[in-house]
Amino acid sequence: MYWCKSCKIPTYDEICPICGQKGKHLTTDVRPVYPAERLLLEIIKGEPMKYREASVWKGSNSYYADGKRIDFSVSDTKEIEPNYIREKLAEYQEENRVNSFDVYAKRFVEANSARYDYITSEACGYIRKAAEGYGKTDMFVSFSGGKDSTVVSDLVMRALSDQQILHIYGDTTLEYPETLQYVKRFRKEHPKTPFLISRNNDKDFYDLCEKTSGPPSRVMRWCCTIFKTGAIQRKITSIFKGKKKVLMFNGLRRNESKARSKYERDTGETKIAIQKGASPIIDWMNFDVWLYILTTGVDINNAYFFGYERVGCWCCPNNGNWSEVLSSIYMPEQYNRFHNMLVEFAKKIGKPDPEVYVAEGGWKARQGGNGLEYAKTSVLTFEPCALQENTINFELQKPIDEGLYELFKPFGYLNRELGNKRLGEIYVTDKNGKLLLKLQGHIGSRTLKVSMLDKTAGHCNSFSALDKKIKCQITKYQMCMGCLACESVCAKGAISIVIDREGMKSYKIHDSKCVRCGECIGHFDGGCYMRRVMTIKR
Template identity: 25%
Template sequence: MPQVSHGNTDLHWCNGCDVPLIRGGACPSCGSEPLRIKHTPPGDIRPGFPHDIDEVEHLADRQWGPGAGRALGIHGSPVLLNPCPAPDRLDEVIAGGHVICSVSFSQKELSTMLLLRRDGGARLNGSGFTPEKGYVVCDPTAVPFIMDGMNLLSPGITDCSDGILPGDEVLVIDDDGRVIASGLSRKHSRDMVGTRGMGVKIRWSALPEENSTGNPQEQPEREWKETWDHVVDVNRPHLHSLVKRAVSFIRDAVKRYGPKAAVSYSGGKDSLATLLLTRDAGFELPVMFVDTGIEFPETVEHVRAIAGEMELDLIVGRPRNDFFELVKVFGPPGRDYRWCCKSCKLGPTVSLIREHFPDGVLTFIGQRRYESNTRERKGAVWKNPWVPQQTGASPVQDWTALDVWLYIFLKGARYNPLYERGFQRIGCWLCPSCDLAERELLNLTKVDQEPWSRILEEERKMRDLPEEWIEKGFHRFKKLPPHMVRLAGEMGMERELLDTGRISKGRKGSFMFVDGYGSCADGLSQEGVLNPGMERKRFISLLNIIGPVTNIEGTEGVEVRPEGWSMKRAAVESYSDGTIVIRGSSEDEIKNVRRKLESVIKRTEGCIGCGICVGRCSSDALHIDESGKVMISEEKCIHCGMCLGPCPAESFVRDPYTV
């Protein structure tokens, strides 16, 4: 879901050339002063592809009758789409320098609709179109009231089309069939006329004679590619300036952080632009691609095609474990439970870099500040905290999506075909961060959805959840955000859907602690017990994360004393029968020791061999053994704790019981 705190783009429209201008000032082509486009921020605007244009026309025809789509006048001229902050898809459609409508997806109804805007109404009127459905006729006496911002009451409605339902988007027309407003229906068609109460909640209103700014300009109709070639030509000075700065950035980065450098290529537009820019800078760098196993088949094909065309040195990383096997252990991932990113993407990235760039690598990555708050804060150059050997750099950090696309069009480069099928982002096809609206688009791809559908259905039945848990996208969250809580309430299913916490598949009683603390000679202590079936050799090995491990004289137990430990007794004592004692000079210290110990226990039980922690180790003390799980070499370990980073097992293994 787009955020709004990343600033606003300065986008204009030249009426003389009928093209968007990425920066203000006189049009470089015709010299006329452009119109500033009023859109919802942040304005990470992208081109409308033929699929998008066809969709808008189809929705208009479906809602208002045949010919409505063509009456909007969006064929043969540039169309822009602006993703807006919303629970799911909400794209403003920009044509002729104005927002003419929005494409909105309803999670409740699982349907997409057009929300007409004032300038879209002007286009319908200017074309002479009269709605055949989805309309109400406003009594002339009620027109002044809705022009003053009031809603349309049923006594002010003289007629309406059949089939209107509460919640439908409807057009308000006058006696001459001209659109004067649009809004949300509050009633069925049968109750719209001759009753009391609100009929339509008005979104906007304008008299036809006052609303002519949205009429299409008289321009020659072009094919889609010809249209965008024209946009590129007009914006060429801006693009050359962008490329010049990016090339300088790349050369400076290689000089400062090189000489080993590579490009991270995901198959998406931003990484494609980054790859092209490195070549413009005079470098032919190796390209890294992580095939998570849940990439779109089209993306994998595209990456290999690009590698072949450009004769790239393509380095492919893959996860050690198949996603569909891991999901049986961890459960479905969520936006707030993204274990899959660690095991299927971050882990393979760590392994790939350690194998091919053991001395470190400067990686050019196509990330942009408009994508998220996190990426905005990161800056153009950063050190990856989980991959110490990697320095990341983005030459497109300050580019908008439109900048990226125009540069790709300028270069005439082959891009991922999924963009032409309506996809906004290219990544793992079942990513929980995807909009629910994109689910229907999967049918246009080569993806085999059956295994994922089967897993979700098995999870739903195991947890006795309603079918809406899958249908409405509740499975994408561990803890429901406010908009999903509201949706559950609107559906009358709060009780069934609000308690969707994931069932841990860790063994009950794997470890537990006694509630409260006891006093010892120089501080506090807390006792616990581990499951005797835990793999003790691995557990003792991983205890080195906390500090040096030594044997307790006269027993089969071990103890751990972190660096600088001042107490007489060790911080952790672990015995072969499973009993365990932790100590600290204060409650805060004992909590800190316990937190690290719990992490060690969870990793012992839940390690899947993803290798993330291995990449974090600066002393090369961690390795994956023959069983596919992590072990620590005591001789090499410096007990720095750097490996206590993100670990899938932290999310999977059950927290301790307190008794």
């Protein structure tokens, strides 16, 4: 990005299209700073209204006023008092209504119109190409309430000349208040656009943090599966029932993170089995997204006015320190509740100084489930049978119920007639009746004997491979807490997890839909998604 000293705006081209002057290199990417964020920055620095007439932008973790870097670091906010900041924001609110933001925004749009025309034309062409072969009822826009999905929504409806493209919004239950307000505005402003909301009403985030899995961390974001992917998958399955392919337009961009930099444009989000992802703005920079927003005047989430870089779950461990500062100021009740929960968790797992652990972001970096009772369910207790070859005796951590037998359906078909009912025997056969496995255990007991009768069960080629797959399913049985990850894995929609009012869950594999492909068995390391995040030291 370049800075035009004369026009006081960032430009994509080195030569400013407005004045013709050569610009100076500014940074690799840049976004506008709205008046509310600018005022907050000034108050923190003790200089209210200092930059009101300046052209203020942010890029590469630095703020710039009229092309010059502002001396500011997020570390400067460690000693701020949120109540004082809120008082100052209210004091200057009226005065801050008069500012130069619109002047420079308009000039920015004018100077970068060629870039806007190019990225918009390319994205619309891609959308039309991606939609070939799909009917209107075979596609949808994945809508998060963030700037990227807002832009994609606008692009899709423009490119296809159709306001009636389905939008699915995933309410994670951890949304910013401004996001929920924006979703209401969006629906009101687009009355012809079908808009559905997915939400996991069976689980409570704080309940899981406090009683089960602890808070999520950067490498243990179990909340995404439980409150986002799983809920969206259910919604997709119910809406597109019987469809063999579904096209999802999303707002993924490669420069958002290192992990996303590896995504392909035509696959994108692959956590949900039956859909193909299309990412129209995958190579756009922040500069491009904001250029589109300012050029079109499309309505956006008000959270961006405050200075939030990303708008997803407000307490995500991937959020930066600046987001935490903003939340402490603009949503104190939610912030204090989450902070207190983190402190109590730190005490629970034996941290010597819980407040320091939380303040320094130790919770964000934690790995595994050490110190958590639930994590113990990831440990299997078993021994080979001394009397029968290829047989394992398991000592389970929960009593046997019908859900255990459901987990053996991917290996074949349950046959209760062949076994000795008095001994609790159930056989697993292939579709021709060939014996594959024998299960022996009684409902209510914690002892299970599994005999491997055919090494080809579960598409295996050895008893050792089959042994591992059986342990995957036993792990699922012990750890299942209804996270819905298994539902998302099955491309046939054969798996359903039902949670009743008392919180009891049932895991069901429907024989009429299951093709015994075995994908659900080992899709996650060790069989269960939660095992991956809850691994503990023995």
